Amino acid sequence: MTQTVPTGPETPAPSPYELLGGDAMVRAFVARFYQLMDELPGAAACRAVHPPSLERAQLRLFEYLTGWLGGPPLYTSQYGHPRLRMRHMVAPIGRAEIEGWLLCFHQAWSEIVPPSAMSAAIVERVEALAWHMGNQTGDNAKQM
Numbered sequence: 001m002t003q004t005v006p007t008g009p010e011t012p013a014p015s016p017y018e019l020l021g022g023d024a025m026v027r028a029f030v031a032r033f034y035q036l037m038d039e040l041p042g043a044a045a046c047r048a049v050h051p052p053s054l055e056r057a058q059l060r061l062f063e064y065l066t067g068w069l070g071g072p073p074l075y076t077s078q079y080g081h082p083r084l085r086m087r088h089m090v091a092p093i094g095r096a097e098i099e100g101w102l103l104c105f106h107q108a109w110s111e112i113v114p115p116s117a118m119s120a121a122i123v124e125r126v127e128a129l130a131w132h133m134g135n136q137t138g139d140n141a142k143q144m
Contacts, residue, residue: 015069015070015071016069016070016118016122017066017069017070017071018070018071019118020069020113020118020119022071023066023071025112025113026062026065026066026069026071027062028112029065029108029109029112029113030058030061030062030065031058032107032108032111032112033058033061033104033105033108034054034057034058034061034104036103036104036107036108037050037054037100037101037104038054040100040103040104040107042099042100042103043100043101043103043104044100045094045096045097045099045100046096046097046098046099046100046101046104047100049091049092049093049097050091060075062074063075063078064082064084069122084129084133085132085133085135088133088135089135092135092136093133093134093135093136094134094135094136095134095136097134098130098131098133098134101130102127102130105123105126105130106123109123
């Protein structure tokens with residue numbers, strides 16, 4: 001009979017948060033994302049549903065992404081379950097708003113995060129989530 005020797009607790013695999021650069025990466029990404037929202041004409045519809053100051057939105061996205069990527073649960077520890085779609089119902093989100101948001105996301109992500117299979121998988125999940133946030137119908141919403 002073979003006997004296994006315990007080797008101690010396994011070290012967990014690093015999270016995407018750690019692999020992508022942690023706090024510094026998320027902060028740089030979020031700062032660039034909202035800078036682009038103010039600069040890119042293609043993001044005008046998305047920018048229009050935000051308040052004049054993007055400071056609060058920037059903080060919330062930083063907190064959310066930190067936890068979503070596997071870092072400290074900053075958002076959920078303060079606000080509970082994200083319930084993203086419900087929390088965004090106060091703003092009309094249609095095709096133009098989603099495309100503008102994704103325009104900023106894609107450009108900031110490509111500038112801050114090196115290409116990799118993990119990065120591509122994250123982008124794919126974010127795209128699906130962005131389209132899920134839509135709450136307008138008709139020609140302003142993505143046809144699925």
